Amino acid sequence: MENLAQIAMESVNFQAIMPSLVLCCFGMVLLLVSVFLERGRTAPICWLSIIGLVVTGIISINGWNDPQAGFAGGVVLDNFATFFNLTCLIAAGLTILMSDSYLHREGYPVAEYYPLILFTTAGAMWMASGTDLMTIFLGLEVLSVSLYVLAGFFRGQLRSNEAGLKYFFLGAFSTGFMLYGVALLYGVTGTTKVAGIAEAIRLMPDASSNPMIIAGAILLSIGFLFKIGAAPFHMWTPDVYQGAPTPITAFMSAGPKAAAFAAFMRVTYISLDSLQVDMSAMFWVLAVLTMTIGNFVAIAQKDVKRMLAFSSISHAGYALVGMVAWNEVGFSGILFYMLVYTFMNIGAFAVLVLIGKQGEDNLTLDGMAGLGYKRPFLGVAMAIFLFSLMGLPPTAGFTGKFFIFAGALKAGYVWLAILGVLNSAVSLYYYLRVMVYMYFRDPVEDFSWVKMEMATIVSILIAIAGVLYLGVLPGPVMELAKLSIF
Amino acid sequence: MEAMLFYLVALVSVISAFFVTKCRNPINSALCLVTTFLCLAVFYVMLQAPFMAAIQIMVYAGAIMVLIIFVIMLLNIGSVGKSRYTHGVAGAIVLSFLSFIVAAKFIAGGTVSKAVGDISAEVVQSYGHTELIGKAMFTEFLLPFEIASILLLVAIVGAVILSKRKV
Numbered sequence: 001m002e003n004l005a006q007i008a009m010e011s012v013n014f015q016a017i018m019p020s021l022v023l024c025c026f027g028m029v030l031l032l033v034s035v036f037l038e039r040g041r042t043a044p045i046c047w048l049s050i051i052g053l054v055v056t057g058i059i060s061i062n063g064w065n066d067p068q069a070g071f072a073g074g075v076v077l078d079n080f081a082t083f084f085n086l087t088c089l090i091a092a093g094l095t096i097l098m099s100d101s102y103l104h105r106e107g108y109p110v111a112e113y114y115p116l117i118l119f120t121t122a123g124a125m126w127m128a129s130g131t132d133l134m135t136i137f138l139g140l141e142v143l144s145v146s147l148y149v150l151a152g153f154f155r156g157q158l159r160s161n162e163a164g165l166k167y168f169f170l171g172a173f174s175t176g177f178m179l180y181g182v183a184l185l186y187g188v189t190g191t192t193k194v195a196g197i198a199e200a201i202r203l204m205p206d207a208s209s210n211p212m213i214i215a216g217a218i219l220l221s222i223g224f225l226f227k228i229g230a231a232p233f234h235m236w237t238p239d240v241y242q243g244a245p246t247p248i249t250a251f252m253s254a255g256p257k258a259a260a261f262a263a264f265m266r267v268t269y270i271s272l273d274s275l276q277v278d279m280s281a282m283f284w285v286l287a288v289l290t291m292t293i294g295n296f297v298a299i300a301q302k303d304v305k306r307m308l309a310f311s312s313i314s315h316a317g318y319a320l321v322g323m324v325a326w327n328e329v330g331f332s333g334i335l336f337y338m339l340v341y342t343f344m345n346i347g348a349f350a351v352l353v354l355i356g357k358q359g360e361d362n363l364t365l366d367g368m369a370g371l372g373y374k375r376p377f378l379g380v381a382m383a384i385f386l387f388s389l390m391g392l393p394p395t396a397g398f399t400g401k402f403f404i405f406a407g408a409l410k411a412g413y414v415w416l417a418i419l420g421v422l423n424s425a426v427s428l429y430y431y432l433r434v435m436v437y438m439y440f441r442d443p444v445e446d447f448s449w450v451k452m453e454m455a456t457i458v459s460i461l462i463a464i465a466g467v468l469y470l471g472v473l474p475g476p477v478m479e480l481a482k483l484s485i486f
Numbered sequence: 487m488e489a490m491l492f493y494l495v496a497l498v499s500v501i502s503a504f505f506v507t508k509c510r511n512p513i514n515s516a517l518c519l520v521t522t523f524l525c526l527a528v529f530y531v532m533l534q535a536p537f538m539a540a541i542q543i544m545v546y547a548g549a550i551m552v553l554i555i556f557v558i559m560l561l562n563i564g565s566v567g568k569s570r571y572t573h574g575v576a577g578a579i580v581l582s583f584l585s586f587i588v589a590a591k592f593i594a595g596g597t598v599s600k601a602v603g604d605i606s607a608e609v610v611q612s613y614g615h616t617e618l619i620g621k622a623m624f625t626e627f628l629l630p631f632e633i634a635s636i637l638l639l640v641a642i643v644g645a646v647i648l649s650k651r652k653v
Binding site: 007012024070075110115132145148187191 | 602603604605624627628629633636637640643644646647648
């Protein structure tokens with residue numbers, strides 16, 4: 001037998017996993033440091049984790065336009081991966097900024113919270129840069145297991161327990177589906193490499209009628225669709241989003257969702273390219289279903305956090321429209337939209353973090369009454385994020401949706417674009433209702449408990465800046481998104 | 487001889503799998519599950535995959551079973567009373583019969599049973615099954631292997647956070 005150590009070392013390329021490697025190192029060091037801090041003192045860990053994210057961000061940006069492959073084709077750090085890495089880093093950064101005061105208010109100042117977010121982000125990076133189904137799968141597992149813990153982080157709160165447990169059980173189920181899909185694809189193609197599967201399927205004369213390929217593709221898609229929160233695999237979303245700690249809800253709806261889209265896109269566009277007609281048809285149905293269910297059920301919600309959970313389902317539907325289009329415009333549209341969604345959704349949740357009382361029972365529509373007058377800054381910030389979620393100019397939500405629907409139109413899916421726009425119109429109703437409560441209802445409460453925490457305000461300001469910049473000047477970032485296509 | 491052994495083990499595995507669902511006492515169910523796992527290990531040996539057989543016994547019949555028994559003991563689940571789970575039995579029978587037909591059709595058709603990829607029966611014969619797995623794990627799948635260590639770390643940290651009495 002050959003010298004194994006030599007073979008193994010030849011394929012090692014640390015450049016290709018540098019961002020996730022740095023994040024993991026920071027996570028492990030922070031776990032160690034937190035042991036030496038007195039109980040309840042989390043601020044140093046919080047700031048160190050921000051430093052970790054910034055360092056990782058700089059390393060990622062330095063790797064732009066310098067694709068690195070390594071580990072026997074198991075991972076590649078191309079522009080596509082870097083774009084998603086940066087999106088996830090921004091999501092994690094905004095989340096951590098709003099977390100520290102929140103954890104103290106809710107009575108769970110536990111330092112391990114921050115390393116877990118770093119590990120989640122590292123998992124997301126392996127998903128975005130994985131070119132081997134094994135890498136993608138294990139990245140997904142690191143991400144999921146950390147999120148199960150974070151969702152159930154408030155052990156004394158029944159809702160948080162429910163969120164953690166539900167997410168864990170359903171997540172374990174979807175993992176099973178996905179792994180079965182990977183096994184079937186491996187069985188029929190003899191490889192787990194994304195490009196290798198594409199090659200093997202192309203050489204097969206009857207690929208689109210081979211039962212193992214069809215079953216494998218569907219099961220694999222179910223695993224991703226679950227993480228994205230697309231209908232009919234969205235059942236977990238409302239309860240988990242409502243029960244989880246608010247910053248974690250914000251993070252879950254942006255970072256991990258973007259990572260799931262990244263892996264999903266790489267697998268479908270490269271591996272299953274030969275099945276384009278069938279996959280596109282499947283995505284068409286799923287996109288319409290997801291948009292419609294998300295928007296119509298959101299109308300009935302009284303709890304703002306739960307309403308935003310359904311809104312996040314509908315936004316997953318808009319992004320799926322880009323997958324249907326299967327062309328450059330729709331494809332770079334998804335990249336752009338995920339970044340936009342990160343800013344606007346995390347911003348909206350950051351406002352909720354500030355106005356919530358301990359236990360967060362006041363985050364209903366009635367609880368928002370008069371916010372615009374009592375707390376003008378928070379009112380304006382929330383209004384900007386809601387306008388962006390609606391998709392109105394000059395916010396980023398408009399440009400994001402514009403690029404995605406433009407992709408669908410270019411591919412000839414006129415009806416899909418029309419349904420998407422109609423759905424946006426429906427969503428006006430429940431977003432505007434929050435605004436009506438904020439500005440046209442007499443305040444029931446005086447919001448005297450609201451503390452303007454500096455870090456959370458910074459997080460909101462960054463999100464506003466992102467939403468307005470991407471809305472007014474989408475050009476430069478859109479160019480980057482176009483350059484990110486593999 | 488081999489065929490006879492196969493049918494014998496297959497019979498035992500099906501019967502013990504049946505009793506996993508049939509037994510009212512969860513401990514008995516768990517013991518039946520061990521029997522099923524051991525039968526699967528025998529299948530792996532017959533398929534010339536001794537490494538898989540060893541893993542099957544160590545991980546499933548060993549570690550996971552201990553975990554299940556621990557959960558049963560900690561949660562203090564007694565034997566379930568007289569309620570019978572009869573509903574769904576007919577559906578289960580129909581469903582398993584249908585999936586048997588589908589599987590048999592595909593296997594007989596040959597579309598799903600032919601070997602593809604670099605690893606053929608001859609390669610397994612000349613290298614050895616365990617050596618091939620070890621080689622793949624430390625060359626081609628080195629990164630996933632290392633990611634698994636982060637996964638275990640996250641799981642341990644998470645378990646401590648969620649179960650610690652005082653945070």
